[in-house]
Amino acid sequence: MARLTFLGTGTSQGVPVIGCRCEVCTSADKRDNRLRTAAMVEVEGKRIVIDAGPDFRQQMLRENVSQLDAILCTHHHKDHTGGIDDVRAFNFIRYPEICPVDIYATPKTACSLRKDYDYAFAEHKYIGVPELRLHEIDTAHNFEVCGVKITPIKGTHAPGLEVVGYRIGAMAYLTDFKHIEPEEVEKLMGVEHLVVNALRFEPHHSHFNVKEALALIGKVAPTRAYLTHVSHRMGQYQQVEKTLPDGVILAYDGLRFEF
Secondary structure (H helix, E strand, O other), rough: OEEEEEEEEOOOOOOOOOOOOOOOOOOOOOOOEEEEOOEEEEEOOOOEEEEEOOOOOHHHHHOOOOOOOOOEOOOOOOHOOOHHHHHHHHHHOOOOOOOOOOEOOOOHHHHHHHOOOOOHHHOOOOOOOOOEEEEOOOOOEEEEOOOOEEEEEEEEEEEOOOEEEEEEEEEEOOOOOOOOOHHHHHHOOOOOEEEEEOOOOOOOOOOOOOHHHHHHHOOOOOOOOEOOOHOOOOHHHHHHHHHHOEEEEEEOOEEEEEO
């Protein structure tokens, strides 16, 4: 049995949005407070995080995480990679033993990480930089992380911008998708739990809205589906959840499920 924890379920600005006084951003319901989107999968004694955005440190502290084995990157945008420097805590948690963290990313995302965190990949590094082992993945092929089989699911975030979701056993996790080809949908068939982004009800140029997310859920027909990467424009949790079909859950930070 494996478990997924939603570390964050918010869009790139998080919720509440700085300076916003809308009913969602001022809500007293904790389910309306959303850190930047990320998830943690625990399987076979290993912890694998999907994306490490600007709220990574806060998410790790909230979940009391003391072991991290790998990070899967969906794409290179900062709300998904901006917290990677904070893996340093895991590098030195058993000091003087150094524990590098394995990061898996497409070549384009890997290139962005090498640029953004050049000091971690320098030939002559100063003491205390993040210890990272960067692995480039081919989205056409499965790969293994700590003995766990991972199936990449390729999609489009915006024209010319690829995004990658991941299937692990009977669970698949997709975020920041706007388009997915039929052959990639086929890789999702048979999943029992499907996590998919749904930014808001209105159409958006680079993210699924609720209608588009539900259309994909309808094709895949999982037992349970979870909507993530949610904007404050979606509306208050207690109102939105009433509008969703049976078996579709509006995810919130800290929500867990087993698969």
